[in-house]
Amino acid sequence: MSQIIERVRQALGVQAGDGRARQVFAKSREFLECAVAQPSAQERAGWMESIRREALALKLHLHESPDLEACGEAVAALARARDPEWGTLKQIMRWSDPILDELGLEHRLAGDIAVRTVPMADSFSPSERQEFRREVIASYIGVTTADYLLADTASLALLGGPGRTRTVSLVPSIHIAVVPDSRIIASYRQLLSLLSARSLPSHMTVVTGPSKTADIEATLVHGAHGPREMHLFIVAS
Amino acid sequence: MEQNPLKYKELAAKAVQDKQLHKALGKMRDKVGRNAVKLYKELPTGAGSREAAKEVRRKIVDNLDVVLETLIESIRARGGHVHLAETDADAVEYCLAVAKRFEVRRVVKGKSMLSEEIRLNDALEAAGIETVETDLGEYIVQLKGEAPSHIIAPAIHYTREQVGELFAEKLGVPYTSDPPTLTAMARKALREKMLTADMGISGGNTACAETGHVTIVSNEGNIRMTSTMPRVHIVLLGIEKVAATLEDHDILLRMLTRAAAGQKISTYVSYVGGPRLDAEPDGPEEFHLVLVDNGRSRILADPDFREVLHCVRCGGCLNVCPVYMSIGGHSYGSPYCGPIGAVFTPLTRGINTCHHLCQGETLCGACKEVCPVDNDLPRMLSLLRSKLADGDRRWNVKPHSRIEKLIFGAWSVVMSHRGLYDALTALARAGQRLLPRRNGWIRHLPGPLGGWTRGRDFPPLAAKSFAQRWARRSTARRGE
Numbered sequence: 001m002s003q004i005i006e007r008v009r010q011a012l013g014v015q016a017g018d019g020r021a022r023q024v025f026a027k028s029r030e031f032l033e034c035a036v037a038q039p040s041a042q043e044r045a046g047w048m049e050s051i052r053r054e055a056l057a058l059k060l061h062l063h064e065s066p067d068l069e070a071c072g073e074a075v076a077a078l079a080r081a082r083d084p085e086w087g088t089l090k091q092i093m094r095w096s097d098p099i100l101d102e103l104g105l106e107h108r109l110a111g112d113i114a115v116r117t118v119p120m121a122d123s124f125s126p127s128e129r130q131e132f133r134r135e136v137i138a139s140y141i142g143v144t145t146a147d148y149l150l151a152d153t154a155s156l157a158l159l160g161g162p163g164r165t166r167t168v169s170l171v172p173s174i175h176i177a178v179v180p181d182s183r184i185i186a187s188y189r190q191l192l193s194l195l196s197a198r199s200l201p202s203h204m205t206v207v208t209g210p211s212k213t214a215d216i217e218a219t220l221v222h223g224a225h226g227p228r229e230m231h232l233f234i235v236a237s
Numbered sequence: 238m239e240q241n242p243l244k245y246k247e248l249a250a251k252a253v254q255d256k257q258l259h260k261a262l263g264k265m266r267d268k269v270g271r272n273a274v275k276l277y278k279e280l281p282t283g284a285g286s287r288e289a290a291k292e293v294r295r296k297i298v299d300n301l302d303v304v305l306e307t308l309i310e311s312i313r314a315r316g317g318h319v320h321l322a323e324t325d326a327d328a329v330e331y332c333l334a335v336a337k338r339f340e341v342r343r344v345v346k347g348k349s350m351l352s353e354e355i356r357l358n359d360a361l362e363a364a365g366i367e368t369v370e371t372d373l374g375e376y377i378v379q380l381k382g383e384a385p386s387h388i389i390a391p392a393i394h395y396t397r398e399q400v401g402e403l404f405a406e407k408l409g410v411p412y413t414s415d416p417p418t419l420t421a422m423a424r425k426a427l428r429e430k431m432l433t434a435d436m437g438i439s440g441g442n443t444a445c446a447e448t449g450h451v452t453i454v455s456n457e458g459n460i461r462m463t464s465t466m467p468r469v470h471i472v473l474l475g476i477e478k479v480a481a482t483l484e485d486h487d488i489l490l491r492m493l494t495r496a497a498a499g500q501k502i503s504t505y506v507s508y509v510g511g512p513r514l515d516a517e518p519d520g521p522e523e524f525h526l527v528l529v530d531n532g533r534s535r536i537l538a539d540p541d542f543r544e545v546l547h548c549v550r551c552g553g554c555l556n557v558c559p560v561y562m563s564i565g566g567h568s569y570g571s572p573y574c575g576p577i578g579a580v581f582t583p584l585t586r587g588i589n590t591c592h593h594l595c596q597g598e599t600l601c602g603a604c605k606e607v608c609p610v611d612n613d614l615p616r617m618l619s620l621l622r623s624k625l626a627d628g629d630r631r632w633n634v635k636p637h638s639r640i641e642k643l644i645f646g647a648w649s650v651v652m653s654h655r656g657l658y659d660a661l662t663a664l665a666r667a668g669q670r671l672l673p674r675r676n677g678w679i680r681h682l683p684g685p686l687g688g689w690t691r692g693r694d695f696p697p698l699a700a701k702s703f704a705q706r707w708a709r710r711s712t713a714r715r716g717e
Contacts, residue, residue, distance in 0.1 A: 003323070024481050170461050192484060200510065208503070216416040
């Protein structure tokens with residue numbers, strides 16, 4: 001193990017502990033400051049324009065909702081209008097998140113479509129994990145929120161954590177993300193800057209539109225292995 | 238898949254006749270290759286983006302020991318396992334050991350050129366483990382029993398009709414040549430595999446040392462499946478492919494996706510930092526990062542070639558290379574084809590063994606201009622050729638051709654002695670009358686020079702050389 005590091009040192013002609021680490025991990029001031037940049041109203045308006053433009057090109061369905069009430073109604077209508085890709089069961093799996101609680105999907109869809117929430121616990125037994133896995137696979141829609149929405153590419157940053165599992169935005173055929181407009185930031189660079197100032201969870205995914213491939217004759221096709229359809233609801237605060 | 242770089246000439250000769258191949262590759266050139274440089278300029282760093290990315294890569298590679306140590310520490314702190322593999326065999330053995338411990342019967346793989354380099358699939362299959370490639374392009378070449386022909390678009394050499402026939406034969410589905418339908422068929426077939434595999438193996442695009450994450454980009458979502466659904470996830474990463482900070486990721490990933498696919502950002506950029514936590518009901522139980530040397534530290538030690546380790550494996554140089562466009566990826570006989578392969582493969586598999594690769598490129602410079610980290614591949618190709626010409630102890634290179642070396646030695650003597658040069662050209666002028674002609678051009682040169690005229694004619698020496706005519710003209714003028 002350390003043999004290879006030692007060989008790398010010899011190859012580079014350097015010594016261990018010679019103080020290079022500080023320079024290697026140093027960040028530029030400009031980078032650190034972009035985390036706290038305060039956008040003007042004009043910039044914010046530009047962000048929405050950019051998201052609309054990018055979403056169109058990505059085949060990312062964009063919905064702008066005046067409040068969570070309207071958003072909940074729209075999400076429920078969407079769920080009713082869509083059919084499952086695998087099997088016939090209509091079931092939704094959603095992150096455990098206060099914003100999604102407020103959508104009231106459970107009572108809006110009561111009797112029609114089962115809405116399940118990612119379980120919260122300090123630990124999960126193998127059988128509980130198996131059970132959760134089965135439920136996610138059985139769901140045709142996954143609903144999440146996002147920690148940040150990147151204006152320049154219409155990308156969602158999904159940070160892992162309790163109740164915010166990896167599979168909900170991945171395994172169901174349709175991914176619906178509900179994001180308050182206060183979470184819009186400028187760019188991927190700003191995201192990285194913000195993340196530098198906090199500790200990162202065990203996993204994070206930046207999602208930009210539905211899954212796609214161009215592996216046959218470089219022809220773009222949407223719907224590869226991840227969700228084949230994606231909806232972004234931006235909710236005014 | 239047995240690949241042999243010594244078959245270069247044979248395979249290339251076949252490929253240059255393959256119009257279908259050229260049509261397929263032309264799409265990559267037109268859709269991605271020609272747009273890359275334009276896309277770089279859209280970044281805030283503008284026209285200097287390539288240089289900015291190069292600086293970041295240089296910083297990392299020049300301090301690789303520090304970056305690796307920090308990465309290893311951070312990943313372990315997150316509960317992940319790290320293994321440093323000195324050789325391909327070492328890396329394979331480690332993966333097999335993990336598979337054995339988990340009693341793995343099926344592996345799903347995300348695209349990894351490094352896994353091709355260490356020939357992992359063959360080893361897994363030999364151990365009785367079903368190994369399924371999940372990237373659509375990789376899946377196609379695997380069904381066909383072939384190796385990938387492009388670093389990021391492995392099945393680019395196939396037409397939609399050929400893919401349709403392949404799926405009809407192997408998957409028992411009705412024939413179609415419609416890419417969306419074919420993609421949906423693969424989606425269905427592979428979903429089953431991805432949801433039931435015990436182990437996921439993927440490559441990585443980079444890693445973040447300070448936070449302890451491996452960074453993986455994909456458009457299809459197959460790599461997210463591979464890293465999330467099975468009980469154990471192994472990432473294979475070359476020791477040089479790491480990054481120090483999140484700030485490094487900014488320019489590197491933006492350049493990577495532009496160069497590789499003409500995209501501002503991939504559909505998914507995943508930061509994978511170890512196994513699932515107790516409070517997470519999904520994710521792998523174990524996470525392993527295998528950092529593979531396999532000849533890279535040797536390259537690192539040579540300042541003339543260290544630059545090739547800056548490569549981010551975007552495949553951008555393939556899409557603009559006139560040689561790759563003519564001969565396709567398989568001719569190179571190595572997982573890494575195109576200009577980058579022509580430098581990297583000889584350095585890792587032997588310069589003599591892979592001499593065709595660096596000798597086959599044209600040194601036109603297109604690869605350097607498109608490279609997102611401004612890698613000077615033409616310089617390194619020339620250097621490899623000079624080592625082949627003269628031999629080199631450090632790299633264990635034998636002079637490729639003693640006769641060639643002798644001829645050029647003699648040529649250099651002739652060129653530096655006027656009298657000798659004139660005498661020899663006079664001799665050649667007399668001798669060329671005996672050679673067969675076509676439209677005034679020489680059709681065949683004698684002896685070893687015959688290779689030159691195999692596919693083209695040679696212009697004969699003029700009756701009088703320029704020097705002779707010039708001398709006569711000046712004499713005539715003086716006489717006026």
